[in-house]
Amino acid sequence: MALLQISEPGLSTAPHQHRLAVGIDLGTTNSLVATVRNGVAVVLNDAHGHGLLPSVVRFHKDGTTTVGIAAQAQAADDPHNTIISAKRFMGRGIKDIPDAATMPYQFVDAPGMVQIKTVAGVKSPVEVSAEILKTLKARAEASLGGDLVGAVITVPAYFDDAQRQATKDAAKVAGINVLRLLNEPTAAAIAYGLDNASEGIYAVYDLGGGTFDISILKLTKGVFEVLATNGDSALGGDDFDRRIYCWILEKAGLHAIDDHDKTLLMARAREAKETLSEHAQAKITAVLTSGEVVDQSLSEDGFNEMTASLVNKTLAPCRKALRDAGLDASEVKGVVMVGGSTRVPRIQAAVGEFFGQTPLTNLDPDKVVALGAAIQANVLAGNKSGDDWLLLDVVPLSLGLETMGGLTEKIIPRNATIPTARAQEFTTYKDGQTAMSIHVVQGERELVSDCRSLARFELRGIPPMVAGAARIRVTFQVDADGLLSVTAREMGTGVESHIAVKPSYGLTDDEVATMLRDSYAHAQDDMTARNLAEARVDGQRLLEATEAALAENGEALLSPAERAVVEKQIADLRTVLQGGDLAAVKRATEALNHGTVEFAARRMDISVRKALTGHRLDELEI
Amino acid sequence: MSLDFNRNHFDLFGLPQAFALDTARLDQAYRDIQAEIHPDRFAHAGESEQRLAMQWATKVNEAYQTLKKPFERARYLLSLNGVDAMDARNTSMPADFLMLQMEWREALEQARAGKNEKTLRALEQTLQEQARGMRAELGVLLDEQRAYARAGDTLRKLRFMDKLLEEVGAAYESLD
Ligand SMILES: Nc1ncnc2c1ncn2[C@@H]1O[C@H](COP(=O)(O)OP(=O)(O)O)[C@@H](O)[C@H]1O
Ligand SMILES: [Mg+2]
Numbered sequence: 047m048a049l050l051q052i053s054e055p056g057l058s059t060a061p062h063q064h065r066l067a068v069g070i071d072l073g074t075t076n077s078l079v080a081t082v083r084n085g086v087a088v089v090l091n092d093a094h095g096h097g098l099l100p101s102v103v104r105f106h107k108d109g110t111t112t113v114g115i116a117a118q119a120q121a122a123d124d125p126h127n128t129i130i131s132a133k134r135f136m137g138r139g140i141k142d143i144p145d146a147a148t149m150p151y152q153f154v155d156a157p158g159m160v161q162i163k164t165v166a167g168v169k170s171p172v173e174v175s176a177e178i179l180k181t182l183k184a185r186a187e188a189s190l191g192g193d194l195v196g197a198v199i200t201v202p203a204y205f206d207d208a209q210r211q212a213t214k215d216a217a218k219v220a221g222i223n224v225l226r227l228l229n230e231p232t233a234a235a236i237a238y239g240l241d242n243a244s245e246g247i248y249a250v251y252d253l254g255g256g257t258f259d260i261s262i263l264k265l266t267k268g269v270f271e272v273l274a275t276n277g278d279s280a281l282g283g284d285d286f287d288r289r290i291y292c293w294i295l296e297k298a299g300l301h302a303i304d305d306h307d308k309t310l311l312m313a314r315a316r317e318a319k320e321t322l323s324e325h326a327q328a329k330i331t332a333v334l335t336s337g338e339v340v341d342q343s344l345s346e347d348g349f350n351e352m353t354a355s356l357v358n359k360t361l362a363p364c365r366k367a368l369r370d371a372g373l374d375a376s377e378v379k380g381v382v383m384v385g386g387s388t389r390v391p392r393i394q395a396a397v398g399e400f401f402g403q404t405p406l407t408n409l410d411p412d413k414v415v416a417l418g419a420a421i422q423a424n425v426l427a428g429n430k431s432g433d434d435w436l437l438l439d440v441v442p443l444s445l446g447l448e449t450m451g452g453l454t455e456k457i458i459p460r461n462a463t464i465p466t467a468r469a470q471e472f473t474t475y476k477d478g479q480t481a482m483s484i485h486v487v488q489g490e491r492e493l494v495s496d497c498r499s500l501a502r503f504e505l506r507g508i509p510p511m512v513a514g515a516a517r518i519r520v521t522f523q524v525d526a527d528g529l530l531s532v533t534a535r536e537m538g539t540g541v542e543s544h545i546a547v548k549p550s551y552g553l554t555d556d557e558v559a560t561m562l563r564d565s566y567a568h569a570q571d572d573m574t575a576r577n578l579a580e581a582r583v584d585g586q587r588l589l590e591a592t593e594a595a596l597a598e599n600g601e602a603l604l605s606p607a608e609r610a611v612v613e614k615q616i617a618d619l620r621t622v623l624q625g626g627d628l629a630a631v632k633r634a635t636e637a638l639n640h641g642t643v644e645f646a647a648r649r650m651d652i653s654v655r656k657a658l659t660g661h662r663l664d665e666l667e668i
Numbered sequence: 669m670s671l672d673f674n675r676n677h678f679d680l681f682g683l684p685q686a687f688a689l690d691t692a693r694l695d696q697a698y699r700d701i702q703a704e705i706h707p708d709r710f711a712h713a714g715e716s717e718q719r720l721a722m723q724w725a726t727k728v729n730e731a732y733q734t735l736k737k738p739f740e741r742a743r744y745l746l747s748l749n750g751v752d753a754m755d756a757r758n759t760s761m762p763a764d765f766l767m768l769q770m771e772w773r774e775a776l777e778q779a780r781a782g783k784n785e786k787t788l789r790a791l792e793q794t795l796q797e798q799a800r801g802m803r804a805e806l807g808v809l810l811d812e813q814r815a816y817a818r819a820g821d822t823l824r825k826l827r828f829m830d831k832l833l834e835e836v837g838a839a840y841e842s843l844d
Contacts, residue, residue, distance in 0.1 A: 065712070195712075225711050269699050362841075369837060428712035436703050463733070465707060465726045525722055526707040591713045639715045646716035650724055653704040658682050658697070 065195040067225065067427035068186045069233070069419025072175060072199055072213065074133040074282060075255030075386065077101050078413060079182040079197075080420035081190060082429070087237070087417040090189045098412060099185075103177045104128040105166040113181045122313065125150035125305040127164045131284060132174035134256045135160050136216075137208030142280075145288065150305035159212065172216045173561055179220035193583060196223035198423035200415050202257040203229035204277030204442045206488050207500050207530045214527065219561045221576060223583065225426040227527040230254075231261035232272060232439055233418030234384040237409060239265055239435075246379035247273075249367075251397050251405065252415075253360060254385035256282040260364050262371040262378070268435040274370035274461045275442050276363035281356070283319070283387040289352045290315035290344065294330060298340050307334045314340075322346050323389045350392045357396050364400055370461050381405040384414055428591075438463050441524055448485035448494045450475060457522045460490065464528055469521040471537070478510040482518060486532055505534045578628045585623050585635040592616060592642055595649060603648045615641045677731035677744060687742055687810040689735065698732045738803045739830055742823050745810055753820035754827070765825055772832060780839045788843075792836050799829040 068090070071078045076098040080089045089097040096115065104117040105127045112120070121128040129151070140146060140155040152163040161168045179199075186194060199222075201213050210227055217224045231250035238248075245265050252259040259277040263270055291312050295303070303311070314330050321328035322344070332340045368375060381397060383405045388394065397405050409417075422437070440463055446456040449472070457468045474482065482505045489497030508516050517537040524530050563573060593616065600609055619634040678685040681697040702725065703709075710721040734740045746753045761769075772795065779787040802822055809819040 226708065266699070269703075366841060369840065422708075426708060426711035434703070436699070436706055437708060438702065438706075463729045465722045466729050467726045523726070526725070587712065588714050591717070595713070595717075642714055643716040646714065646720055649717065650705060650720045654701060654724065657701040657704040 065427040065429055066186075066190050066192050067195050067197065067420075067423040067429070068182075068190075069198045069228075069416050069421070069423045070179065070182055070200065070222075071230070071233075071416035071419060072133065072178060072201075072216075073101055073254055073415075074131045074257060074284070075101055076412065077178050077182060078416035079186050080413070080416040081186065082420050082424040087420045087424075089413050089416055090186055092185055099178065099181060101133065101178055102128060102130050103132065103174045105164040105169065107165045109166050111166075111177050113177050122306050122309040125309045126152060127166070128309075129162060129164075129169070129174045130309075131256050132171045132178075134280065134284075135162075135171040136175065137206070137210075137212040138171075144280075148288065148291075148308065150308055159208075170561070172212050172219060172558075173564075175213065175216035176219035176561070179216055179222055183220060183222055193579070194222070195427050195583065195587065196225040196423070198226050198228050198233075198419045198426060199224055200228050200230045200233050200419050201528075202252070202254075202277065202279055203231050203259040203261050203272075203275040203439075204257065204279045205528075206279070206443055206498050207445070207528075208498065209279065210528055214529070215558050218558055221562075221580065223580075224527070225423055227529075228419055228422055228437075229259070229261065229272070229275070229439055229528075230415045231259050231275070231382075231384065232263070232270065232437060233416075233422065234382055234409075234414045235261070235263050235265075235270055235418065236421050236435075236437070237414045237418035238382050238406070239270060244380065247371075247373060247377055248380050248382060249364070249378050249401060250382045250384060251360070251364070251388065252277075252384035253387040253393065254282050255387070256280070256284050258282060258360050258363070260360075260367045262367050262373065269438065270435065271438045271463075272440045272461075273373070274367045275440055276367040276370070277442070278359065278363060281359060282385075283316070285356055286319055286353050286387065286390070287312055287315040289356070290318055290330075290349065293344070293348075293352055294340060294342060297342055300334075300340075304335055307332075310334070311340070318344050319349065319390070322349050323391060346391075353392070357393055360393075361396065361400055364397075375401050378403075382409075382414075383407050384411050386412055439528070440464060441466065441528060443488050443498075444490055445486070445488050445500075445522055445524070445530055446497075447520065448487060452494045454487055454489070454492055454494050454497055457520070458524060462524075464524050465526050467521060467523040469519050472518045472520060473514050474508065474511065474516045474518075475513055477513050479513065479516070480508045480510055481506045482508065482534075484520060484532070484534055486522075486530070500530065501532065503532060503534060505536070508536050509539050511538075574628070578626060578631070581628055581631045581635070582623055585619055585631050588635055588638055589616060589619055589623070592638060595642075595645065599649060599652065600645075603652070604645060608645070612638075612641055612645065676748065677735055680728065680731050681735065683735070685745070685748070687738075687745055687807045689741065691736070694732070694735055698728065701728050738806070739823065739826055742806045742810060742819065742826070746816055746820060746823065749816050751816045751820055753823045758820070758824070760821075761824065761828075762821075765828075769828060769832075776832070776835060776839065780842065783843055785840075785843055788836060788839055792833065795829055795833050795836065799826060799833070802826045802829065 068079050068081045078089055078097055080087055091097050099114045100118040102114065102117040102121060104112040104120055104124060117128055121130060135143065137159055140153050140160045146153055154161040154163055154168055159170060161170050183194065199213060199217055201210055214224055214227060231252050234250050234252065235248060248263050248265060250261045257279050258281040261275040262273045264273055294311055294315060310332055314332050318328035318330050326346045328344050330340065330342045330344060334340065378401055381401045381403060388411050394405055440461045441458055442460060444456045444460045445458040446454045449455045457470055458466060484503040484505060486500045487494055487497040488500055491497050505518060518534055519537050520534045522530060522532055615638040619638050622630040622634045681694055683694060705721055705724040707718060707721040707725055710717045734744050743753055775791045779791060802825055805822050806819055809815045809822060
């Protein structure tokens with residue numbers, strides 16, 4: 047057996063190594079992966095030199111998939127099994143997809159989230175997204191030559207809790223450790239802010255293929271503070287395409303067309319739209335299944351006219367965001383344009399007019415989100431960086447619960463800085479009531495039926511009392527990823543009541559585990575090997591973090607006896623990390639986690655004091 | 669020795685316990701503390717530290733939001749002095765203020781019905797001026813006279829103003 051290693055006191059054993067971390071822009075239309083290399087954020091290309099990965103997944107009968115450019119090229123040939131813009135379905139029910147009829151998919155109305163029937167079985171949008179993430183992960187690992195420590199994955203700022211949760215689940219299925227879910231406009235601001243070292247109020251206008259976000263940020267001495275955010279998570283370039291598509295059908299007098307033609311004409315519509323960003327006129331030609339030929343020409347003016355209402359639809363959220371931030375358009379110092387759709391000249395003009403200034407377009411609108419995410423991932427992974435900055439982001443939509451009469455009671459208001467928590471007390475309606483159902487919703491409207499339903503809880507075992515006497519405390523906690531968790535307990539009696547959680551959206555842990563298994567059933571990859579590798583990465587991360595913490599202030603904060611206990615747990619973990627026993631790795635990791643709770647608390651106290659006094663740690667009396 | 673997680677919001681930011689507030693100092697202290705304890709600083713740390721960071725950042729955000737907004741700050745100061753200003757049983761309002769309330773509500777209704785942005789703006793200005801006056805009054809009552817019961821009365825008026833101003837905001841949106 048190899049001899050155990052013991053490090054010199056006060057020295058970290060972890061060599062100063064660069065941890066591989068990436069930023070992933072999981073877009074409706076295109077996805078990208080970027081990393082920081084030699085201090086510079088760069089987009090990672092595939093073997094053919096392509097950076098953008100079209101967010102298109104084709105499922106085959108044998109369970110394999112084609113992802114990206116190839117899948118996109120085959121879309122019209124296999125429309126039912128080639129999923130485009132799956133992001134629009136994340137965390138959404140069938141009734142939330144108004145244009146489902148124009149899509150070639152066979153939707154299955156599953157509880158919580160819609161699913162799609164394919165030759166490879168029924169697929170959740172989470173699984174489709176996971177295929178895209180897996181492709182990007184493989185690209186990154188091939189290009190960086192090692193396992194990733196983790197990734198920052200971006201989401202539209204206006205994504206609600208169900209959509210964020212679905213994104214995190216997709217990462218889990220893809221075997222990616224999520225360092226943070228980051229809002230797309232905020233990621234763009236990082237990429238811009240660090241380049242320009244600017245201070246002041248900025249607006250980020252992000253119009254992609256399927257989502258629209260507007261964020262108002264304040265930049266002060268390295269702090270990015272989101273003041274307000276607004277948007278529409280179902281508005282984007284796709285809608286512009288659909289306007290052209292409908293125009294083509296009408297002009298050609300086409301009625302019943304098959305799915306091949308639908309997909310083909312939507313692709314032609316998009317090409318025409320993109321052409322019109324550069325030219326005054328676009329030709330649209332296609333040969334339909336019937337042999338019929340479509341040959342039309344669309345002018346920029348015609349396009350602007352048919353999409354004017356869509357452009358306007360983006361301005362109302364801009365007004366609301368400014369109002370929430372308590373600002374006037376004239377106070378905005380710069381407007382950052384993000385997303386492929388901001389290349390449309392009419393959009394640039396409308397945004398310029400609204401904010402009274404020419405918008406900033408100096409960074410590539412396709413890449414800026416991924417680059418910002420990579421910069422943040424590099425910091426979160428613990429790689430040293432010259433500048434230090436801090437992101438303070440917000441909840442996009444109010445969170446609340448249903449009260450009598452189908453009304454919403456807001457617990458956490460929109461634009462509250464995260465992480466955040468709020469508690470509120472409720473009471474019973476009837477004498478002797480022993481159970482209470484708690485319905486968690488998200489949205490701004492007064493009626494519950496107009497808000498998004500997130501989850502239903504049942505609190506049972508309330509001691510029978512007269513109506514209005516019980517005190518039920520419901521606590522909402524939103525973490526730094528913007529994800530919500532809710533707890534409820536009866537306060538009056540001091541008896542902690544039992545809660546049954548039944549999420550009405552998203553996936554249960556079991557479902558995620560099943561997807562994970564399925565997704566590897568078709569790959570060479572062995573599930574157990576995968577689990578071991580992931581547990582090792584977790585254990586290694588904790589080991590390094592604890593050693594760094596000990597080196598920093600183990601001496602000051604732990605008694606020799608306390609320190610010895612932690613050192614022993616470290617040594618145990620290091621030993622099992624070298625072996626192949628999954629359960630042992632998990633056990634030792636858990637033990638070290640548990641063993642460092644008090645140490646962590648003391649370190650945190652020190653951090654707060656340090657911030658308060660502005661003094662160095664060793665000047666503080668402990 | 670461990671820091672008291674439940675210490676009062678003013679102590680947390682090293683600020684004197686008063687309604688009068690040096691907002692620049694509050695902002696600075698808030699940013700300094702977040703820079704140390706925000707969960708992003710612990711994304712690569714152990715689980716315990718990650719959880720603590722979330723709890724601390726949550727607490728610091730709450731404290732900051734409470735002190736930043738004059739209404740919340742006054743309410744918090746009163747609660748530190750044992751006064752629950754928003755007790756549901758206490759709803760008394762002076763008659764003259766009730767009259768004013770009715771006038772303002774009417775003005776809001778008219779502006780909304782007539783989709784008149786100019787009257788809306790005028791109303792908003794009147795309301796904001798009134799609210800400013802109430803905040804000044806709160807400063808005197810809380811910091812100089814320590815007249816907590818009367819401060820509670822003013823605070824209830826201010827809450828009405830804040831709510832009405834919110835409705836004015838919603839009315840602007842309905843003009844779109
Ligand atoms: N030159 C262009 N002119 C107009 N629209 C464009 C242009 N280039 C890309 N787009 C549109 O941008 C959208 C994709 O933008 P992107 O930022 O990649 O979206 P997402 O973030 O949703 O993946 C598509 O609707 C695409 O048609
Ligand atoms: Mg995007």
